[in-house]
Amino acid sequence: MRIVSLFRGALLGALLVPAVALATEGHDLVFQGDASFQGPHGGQAIAVALVEAESGEVLARQDGSVAGEGEMAFAFEFPGALMADTAYEVHYWIDSNFGGGSEGDCDAMDQDHQWRVALDMAEDGLTHSEDHAPGRMGEVCGTFMEE
Secondary structure, eight states, rough: OOOHHHHHHHHHHHHHHHHHHHHHHEEEEEHHHHHEGHHHHHHHEEEEEEEEEETTEEEEEEEEOOOOSSSSSEEEEEEOOOOOOOOOEEEEEEEEOOTOTTTTTTTTTTTTTEEEEEEOOSSSSEEEEEOOOGGOOOOOOOGGOOO
């Protein structure tokens, strides 16, 4: 009798685990910049962060460089990072050092271009494409401060 009870418990547990795992899996985010970034920023370093909008918590950071040619200037993937009914932002800056600044440091917006992008709430995977728009810049250096 005890063996049957243990078997039932193990079977029930095995059946419930996949449902719980599926309920907590997030959706993929692809954040990319189109070719309009290439003229002003081709070859420059870029840093990107996924931020939970309400709390301001940085969930993930990535870095790379802006391509000098091609259809997309950059693309960053955040697999499973988006949860349903949660608002997110992507913060990113390009180490352009226009008129000054320090290589590798996030400097003032007139030296290093910076953006803060609100994402639509995702019920599924999301690919978000940006174009180079200096008029929409927003301060994000605090997002990239080492802790």
